[in-house]
Amino acid sequence: MRVDARRNRDRLVAAATAVIAEQGPAASLNEIAQQAGVGAGTLYRHFPTRESLLLEVFTTRIETLCARAHELAESRSPSDALTAWLEAFLQHCRTDRGLAETIMKAPSGSDLNCAVKLRTAGAGLVARAQEAGVVRAGVEVEDILQLTIGIALAADSPARAERLLSIAIVGLRG
Amino acid sequence: MRVDARRNRDRLVAAATAVIAEQGPAASLNEIAQQAGVGAGTLYRHFPTRESLLLEVFTTRIETLCARAHELAESRSPSDALTAWLEAFLQHCRTDRGLAETIMKAPSGSDLNCAVKLRTAGAGLVARAQEAGVVRAGVEVEDILQLTIGIALAADSPARAERLLSIAIVGLRG
DNA sequence: ACCTGAACACCGTTCAAGT
DNA sequence: ACCTGAACACCGTTCAAGT
Secondary structure, three states, X not given: OOHHHHHHHHHXXXXXXXXXHHHOOOOOHHHHHHHOOOOHHHHHHHOOOHHHHHHHHHHHXXXXXXXXXXXXXXXXXXXXXXXXXXXXXHHHHHHOHHHXXXXXXXXXXXXXXXXXXXXXXXXHHHHHHXXXXXXXXXXXXXXXHXXXXXXXXXXXXXXXXXXXXXXXXXXXXX | OOHHHHXXXXXXXXXXXXXXXXXXXXXXXXXXXXXXXXXXXXXXXXXXXXXXXXXXXXXXXXXXXXXXXXXXXXXXXXXXXXXXXXXXXXXXXXXXXXXXXXXXXXXXXXXXXXXXXXXXXXXXXXXXXXXXOOXXXXXXXXXXXXXXXXXHHHOOOHHHHHHHHHHHHHHHHO
C-alpha cells in the first residue's frame, strides 16, 4: 500500500469518526471525504460500502467490549458477568445507534471480523451462564445479541431499555 | 374540504400504499406524488411530514390488529390471547418494517389516534394476563409493545423472531 | 497505482404563479 | 382555496483525466 493511500485511509477513518459522532450513521459520505481533504472517489476505493466504513469506525469500541467480556468472565459470577456485559453492550448500542444497526445488518458469514469477535466474546459468557443454569440450553449467543440490539433500537428511554433488558434476561432462564 | 382536495388526498393515500408496499417506508415522496397524478406541493399540504403519511397508510392494518385483540380476549385464555396477539403484531411489524418504525417513532403524546388505539387494545389483554398471573405486576403495555417491535426490527429471520418473542414472553412472567 | 473532482441521476422541500 | 411544477440545495456514485 502506497504511503499516500495509507495516509488517506487514516484521514478518512478520522473524519468519519468525527462526522458520524455528530450526524449519526447516515452522515453524508461526501462531507466525510471533504473533511478528510480527499476526493469522493478515494473514499469509495477504500470503503466500497457505507457499512465497511462504519465497521472500521466502530472497531475500537467493539474491541473494548470484547476486552470487557474477558474481564467480567474472570471477576464475576456467571450470572453477573453476562448481565453486566449485556448492560454494557446495550449502552454502546444506545449511545451509538450506528453500532447497533451495523452489527444487525452485517451478514452472519461476514468476513469483517469485528462482528465475529463480538460473537466469540459473548459466546464464552453465555456458555458459562448455561452451565450455571442461568440461561437455558438451546439459546444461542446470536439470540441474545439480537434481542439486546432490538431493545436498544426500540426503547424510548434509557430507563425503559434497562427494564426491557432485565425482562429479557429473566426470559433467558426459561 | 373542497371536492378536488378530498380526491387528491385519497389518491395520495392509494399511491402511497402501493409505492410503500414496493419500496418500503423510505419510498420517494416525489414518486408517490407523481403516481397519484398530483404536484409535490399538494402532498406536503395534506401530509406535512412523512410520518403523517405513513400513519395514514397503516391505519387499516392497525385497526385490524385492534379488532383481533377484542376477538382473542373473548375466545381464549388470558395467556393464549396475549401470546397470539403479540405473534400477530410481530408478523405485521415484520412484513411491514414501516409499521414498526412508525409506531416506534410516534411521540407517546401523539394526537394520531391509531397508535393510541393500538395501545388501548393491547392494554386490555395485558391487564387480563396480569390478573391471571401470566404477566408480573409493574409491566406496562408500552414495555411489551416496544419489546416486540425491537424483536421485529432486529431479528434476522422469521424463526429467530418467533424464538425471541417466546423468550420475551417468558420474561414477562417474572 | 492512486487520486481528483466534475458530472449524473436522484432526493426532500419550497414557493411564485396559476385556476 | 387549492393546485402545479420548476427551482434549490442537497444526496450517493461513477469515471475520465490527471500525477
